[in-house]
Amino acid sequence: LLTMVLPSFYHNPQILLLSHPKSSEMNLLYNLYSSLVIFSTITAVQAEDWSFMVFADFHGSNQYTNYPLQDGQTDEKVETIRSIGQTYGGELALLPGDSNSYGGKPTQEFVDKFGGTPEEAVYQGAYNCYTSVRKMFGMAGYKTLLAAVGDHEIGGNKGFVKVTEKNSKLNTIPALRKAFEDGYNRNQMGEYIVDERIYFGNASWPSRPVGTDYEGTSFAYIHKNVLFVTVDAFMQVTDDYENYIDKETGRGGEGTITCTVKDSHLSWFRNIISEGNRSEDVNHIIVQAHLPIIQPVRKVSCSGQFFDDARESEFWKIMNDNDVDIYFAGEVHSNTASLSRDGSNLVQIVSRSRAFNNFLKVEVSDESLEVISYNEIGEKPKWNGKYEEQGRLIVNKVSKTVTGTGVLELINPEAPLIHFDFNSSSALGSRQVPGLTSDDSLIATEVNIRDSNCKEAIENKGEFGVQYDAQVTKIYTIADARKEGSNAGLFTESSRMAIFGVGPYSGGQPVSFSIWFKTVVTDKDMILMHYGDTYGNFLSAWNYKKNHFTLVLENGVPALYTQIGTKAKSSLKQKLNDDEWHKIDVSMPTHSCRLSQVDLYVDGHVQPKIVEGSNSHLFALTSGNLSLGGFGYSSRNHEEAYPNLSPFSGMIDDFKLYNRPLNPNGDLFTVVQSKGCDKSNPEGFNIKKVPGNCSRKCLKRKACFGYEKKRTEPKHCILFREKVGLGEAEDGVSCSLKILA
Secondary structure, eight states: OHHHHHHHHHHOGGGGGSOOOOSHHHHHHHHHHHHHHHHHHHHHHSOOOEEEEEOOOOOOOTHHHHSOOOTTOOOHHHHHHHHHHHHHOOSOEEEOSOSSOGGGOOHHHHHHHHOSOHHHHHHHHHHHHHHHHHHHHHHTTOOOEEEOOOTGGGTOGGGGSOTTSTTOOGGGHHHHHHHHHHHHSBOTTSOBSSOSEEEETTEEEESSOTTSTTTTTOEEEEETTEEEEEOOOEEEOSOTTOOOEETTTTEEOSTTEEEOOOHHHHHHHHHHHHHHHHOTTOSEEEEEOSSOOSSOOOBOSSOOOOOTTGGGSHHHHHHHHTTOOEEEEOSSSSOEEEEOSSSSOOEEEEOOOGGGSEEEEEEEOSSEEEEEEEEEESSSSSOOOEEEEEEEEEEETTTTEEEEEETTSBOOTTSOSEEEOSSOEEETTSSOOTTOOBTTBSSOSOEEETTEEEOEEEOOOSTTGGGGOEEEESOEEEETSSSTTOEEEEEOTTOEEEEEEEOSOOBTOOOEEEEEEEOOOOSOEEEEEEEEESSSOTTSTTGGGSBOEEEEEETTEEEEEEETTEEEEESSOOOOOSSSOEEEEEEOOSTTOBGGGSEEEETTEEOOEEEESOOOBOOBOSSEEEEESSOTTSOTHHHHHOTTEEOOOEEEEEEEEESSOOOIIIIIEEEEEESSOOSSOTTSOOEEEOSSTTOEEESOTTTOOOOEEEEEETTEEEEEOSSSOOOOOSTTSOEEEEEEO
């Protein structure tokens, strides 16, 4: 009776109110019906919780280009994704680009295998690859696969250069994009996997940007209570014969193609996002494309491409203004969660899944999105098939909060990204640096840096954490060297200190840093800090337009090298190789500033500079590595470019790097406020009172050389000097002590 009657009650529950039953038996049945109807009505309104997966930069499908995956075939990739599907579930999967590795695959290899024209050959090979990836994920239970175009799917960014260059793949990109469309986004009947129109209540829009170059690779799709929008953001902005780089705005830098969304493509995106935001049927909006938009992000073994204009782009503003919840990206082979700085709870999450060594699971309810990051564990260098949670992020729509832990903890872009205080060192491998593996292990315990075997690490205490720990050898920690209770690192020409992570420099992004050091070496040009290209083409004509950053002591005088033949050097010629501690601060005051505009400070005092060579706008190499005291992991031809440079000998302490300009009052100095005056120096030196407001001198000539004073208001002054800023006011008067940070 229940099975016959309940459907009528569900669709028309008010019939229960027509009359109340008289008998006790009917009364019991009536109450049972009422309870079932109320329960079924509530469950109909409350959507069922569900989950989906994110696999960014899988990269592991090239083998299927020549040999497509067959029904029933298995290999390590298939077994691993099957295990993930069985263990972690998920109703669908997102691929934010780079499901293969076509960047290093020459077009001729396709022609040799398949024959025909280059366009026909690459289409056939790429179609084999993409249909095989879709089949592989289908074997794991992910029948719905939403894939975004990455640079590798259309030949890799190395192939974006103009057609007159050897590695150009511009002529075959349309065929590669068509293979992506047919392999991922059409079924065996040639029909698109998404409906022609997407419905939001009574309103509807085309699910694809029809009439644009992206009508087969950008699309919108609704699953349950989530709107998913996948965007192909690779746009050719110049003709086939001209590479594009705008150093003044920080755009481009990857040949003729850049990452942006414009014109009709952008209008389609705006319509879909704004309509989804208005729809009562959509609880959450998810967008995916390949490249990170807002900086900084952690990076590992990548080219470091970025989205033009970042948070100033119209694409980001549309998401920010229309309550998009998460923007998923890849490219950089690492994990970073960043909260919008523009008044919304939009979160950018970039992640890694190379060889399925990481992945994300997203648990969905009406009120929240919970993102869980999993990291591979096991004895083998890959394909272990075992994982542990390494981070979690929750978007709570009720409390309007976003919180993260572990690798998904929201980064603070104002704090130092990298900070080495030389107080924490350990054996390499005791803290896993994701991506730093060996031939026989998932976690490397030793690495080679410029012919030196490194088995130790110095901990990064900045926002980028363990991913930017430094691998080191022959750096000796000296206790109480610069300040009591703290260590410094003693470097010799045999020392090595380098960061495996890429960046954080990126195009025109303002990057600043500070470093304490002490040396007595003369007649040498020594490297204090170096950021240079990783992949060996530093001297190429194309990379020559971009900038590296190398801070050098030229026989004790600081100079910043940014290109071969280009540097900014202090014109004061104050020599800092005097066996005293000194602090150098280098600050880019604005995005894409010129070299002459970079602020160079020595012991808190800005230095006038002489610029030799080009004074163009700065555009950093995006695929470089950072090191202290030498060239580190950067390409070998730096020695060829700079035969005059030597490794640093001396002590280094308290290196900090920021993704913003330095604040002279906060980053260069620490200002300590106090009421009244102590009779002792806060740094422990003996001092005596000198005539004049708020002024004292040191008794120890070697410790300090006197003070500069600046009166800020009656009975209030700031005192500082070139070494360690000290000072006191008269008894009973408020005093500021300005101390070098």
